[in-house]
Amino acid sequence: MSMSQQIERRIRKAFQTPKKGETFELRNGLVSQYARERKDAIQRTIQAMTVGKDVSALFPDILKNIATPDIEQKKLVYLYLMNYAKSHPELCILAVNTFVQDASDPNPLVRALAIRTMGCIRVDKMVDYMEIPLRLTLKDENPYVRKTAAICVTKLFDLNPQLCIEEGFLESLQTLIEDSNPMVVANAVSALAEIQDRAPEIKCFVVDPHILSKLLVALNECTEWGRIAILTSLSDYKASDIKDAEHICERVVPQLQHANPSVVLAAIKAVIAHVEIQNSEAKANLLRKLGPPLVTLVSSAPEVQYVALRNIRIILQKYPQILNRELRVFFCKYNDPPYLKMEKLEIMVRIANEKNIDQLLSELKEYSMEVDLDFVRRAIRAIGQCAIKIESAVEKCVNVLMDLIYNKVNYVLQEVVIVMKDVLRKYKTFESCLPVLCQNIDELDESEARAALVWIVGEYADKIDNSGEILQGFVSIFNEEATQVQLQLITAVVKLYIKKPEAGQNMIQGVLQTGTKSDNADVRDRGYIYWRLLSSDTVIAKDIVLAEKPPIVSTIEDLPKSLLNELIGELSTLASVYHRPAATFMGHGKFGADAVQKRAIEEQKQLANEDEVGAGVNAENLLDVDFSVDSPTVDSPASNPVTASKGGSALDELNDLFAPVQIPKITGNASSNQDIMNMFKNTAPTSSVSHNLSSTKDAFAELNFDNSFSSHANSGVPSKSSKTNEDLLGLF
């Protein structure tokens, strides 16, 4: 036993030595008298850093190599400094002299490198030393240095806004907009735009007529990335009059020809921002120019395409005519990633009109025979959306749907039933399809499809011969069904009872009894509503249950108006991709930008604390000839951040308790859905309690209205809102 332990220990030791040797060797290399060895050691240190090893213990030795004519080596040392500055703020100050010296080096690359790195060493004490080099480099004769210095102003602003303003660096930036070099202009604009974004109260980059003219000149002079910043600022600018807007559009339109797609989209955004104010002819003319560039965006790399497609969807809702003739561009390619195919489908149904519907239908039919299940279902859903959108094409659409049923593929069938439910809600002329739909009940195993079928049977109870039998089949397993099916079933049986009393008689009592005993409050409430309704006055009950419903206009999901208007101003940003206001994914609560930054700082501090312990141990070890290895510095790289983040988030939670919570100004799509749901939930019980029938009728009318509205808004996001939908649907 002890023997084996000894061996084990020996083996362990054998494995540990190289670890010990690594830091040791690196240190030896770093202080070597030969330049080549030193450089090699630096490279290996950086390599260790890259793979996540903690080499912060070598900080003093790396620092010794900072003064070197070899620019590559300098870059590596600076890289190391940036990485570990936070954990060794005191030692960083030792590097200051070199930085200041380098900032006035004859080589412009060195000057730029020094000022760039100084800004990245995010240590408070560094700020005091940055002032003079920054001032010098902002006025440097070399544009490469000036453009680096311009960005450095934002770095300084990030660390110490007060100082940045007091020292007049923002004014220096403003003058750089008129610089002779395109890169300097670009960075000056980007820097100002960022500072304006972070601290709007300083008003350092409020576009006024004076700055506007500067920007319009710069637009053609600066690099592609600068153009994006300029165009974005232009779209935030409110034109004072029509002439102003015309002038801006005139200057922006040539940018639609730029090879960089983000410049193109930024230009489109700027044009859209200034198009509304203009007269209708000029507006139509400008909008026509936007079509071709939008189409070209669809041929970029898939990820870029995805962002473009999400934006096109927003633009299409605002200007539905803009891509009228471009349907074919959005046909799915065989090897498109799934997320692109889905997005293209969404756009195709929005472009669909009476002229292109035939082409679209044959394409959708092609897709519905594909192998990707989700894609097939979405394609079938698209056929239904077209049927409801274009009245003249409904017959063709239904024919395609019926053809699909004959293929007898299970998931196709289910989707067709769901889609046909919407078609039958709008059009009363497709009774001939009913037998086909009812034939395949046994194939339906998804609750959404079952609920849809139950609704159809209830609604057309008098047109389907065996409607009683069908519903009886469902009723017999009432308790096994999902909630949405149960809800539909109650409504359907009531409809059946009113339309064909002899068929519904046996069932109605049982269903209402089972329903009102349900554990689910919604099912129970629905049961009670109908029970009381039916027991008060059958004539009025008939009037209510069989009342004419407001027709559905569209099942294509639209963004709420307020959200649309916000997103039109956010084109190309993440908000436009998520279709959510920026406030919902940043800027508040535990995961707001500030909180994330705080988390990052906490993590750094934690790391620094651990390092200090580690460094201490190591320093002692240095003196010790046979130094032990188990110091935390060579700890496994993964463990540190994890613990750090845990500590950080706990702190954050505490912070959140005290910090004033920022409430997002705009309620998003999701929350507005929520509202509808709440409204429904509130009204339903009230109406069931109240015995005043006229008020019940009002409530129903309101619900009906809500239903058409919400299904109109929600159908595209079934997962989120299907519950609302089915709730409301049931009350028809």
Add this chain to the structure above:
Amino acid sequence: MVSAIYILDSQYQTLLFRDYRGDIPRSAIEEFGPLIMRHECGDDIDSPFSKPCFTYQGVNYLYVQHNNIYLVVLSVVNTNALQVLFFLNEIVKVFTEYFTTLAEESVRDNFVVIYELLDEMMDFGHPQTTDYKVLQEYITQDTYQLDISTLEKTNSSLTGDKVSWRPHGIFYKKNEMFLDIIESINVLIGTDGHILQNNIYGKVVGNCYLSGMPELKLGLSDKLLVNSSGNIKPINVSPTESGSADTMSTPNTNAPVSKRKPIEMEDVKFHPCVGLDQFNDDRSISFIPPDGKFDLMTYRLKNKSKPLVWVNCDVEVKPRSRILYKVTVKSQFKKRSTATFITIFIPVPQDCDSPKFKTSIGTVVYAPETNCIVWKIKQFSGGKEFTMQAQLQLSSVTLNAQDENNTDGIGEETAIMSNGKVGRAHRPISVSFEIPYLATSGLQVRYLKINEPDLKYPSLPWVRYLTKSGDEYSIRMKKPLSS
């Protein structure tokens, strides 16, 4: 605004990262892998993590995948998503230029250069430059001692010239400028033989071997119309404008220009060196070119003529589990043009055996690894038609699938769905080819004026035309007949 860029390997482990702003905890990247995997395991297409950008716990993740690595950008603000994703694609391009292939290994081997590049391409989250030629001037893979004097002389971005894409002091003994007009044709033909898409994606590629700072002016076909401006304007070119040395013969000089239909371009995009304002004013393309190869302009238009290569494929299922393909290929371009390297890929069911082929031209092979029959023809002149017949023996697996699906499944890849049913992936027939000396759109270079104000050297412009199949030249398979 980019907070940090991470390069991850296929297991989502960090290979390398550059934290620009320090406002995101390092632990944030550890969430990335699990999030992506969660989506890959589940089949929920609506999951936000199936998209190239998503938000999780206050951090926005934007990424592209290339070979076996992921390039991930983290950001805390409502950043410009299109810009970031395009920038990532540009990074991939630059890295590929530097290391030939960008993959896990090349990232490990070149971490020093990558750090340098990341620092040069982006500063504090703002993109700086993604031009390979500019970057190459001061970041090379070989270690070198910096010589300031030569650097200042040649490095354009350091000298403060407005023309950042072209260094000063370039000298060639022989001054030449090559222009390649390359038109890629994207065609999609439906099962019923209807043309669903027929587009030309054109590109004018310049290859510049000119000394000094030459100013170039390019004149294209006088019938060129650019649609994107809304009001269609022809380019005005007077024939006297083209100097004798700069005029070049085009492949179709014998065809009278006036008879040709005008070319209606849907959209045109230019290299940053072209003055967009000037193009907008008088439709002239003036520029100082970068040195070496560059894409001067790209354009897009609808192809009005028939698809250049037409493929028809009849599939017939014979008794004793045999399947017969009859493929006809037709060249629908002018007789004097010749297509080269025509390759036709015909999708077939999995695991076929004993393939037999009969053809009058070219070679046919069965490629089981891609489940395709590949028919290659070296040369093919216009207005011709050839036929190939192939017979394959189906495997038993495919046969079973076929039973359930009534012969529909033949000729298409079959896949077992989660519910046990057999679905079909409609792989289309794809075609690739090249037709030299032809620009399908009829676009022609009328003249290219080269003027170097100081050196005034004589120069030779060369123009080449090439039409080829684009990424997507496909014909959807018809339903098989059974006998």
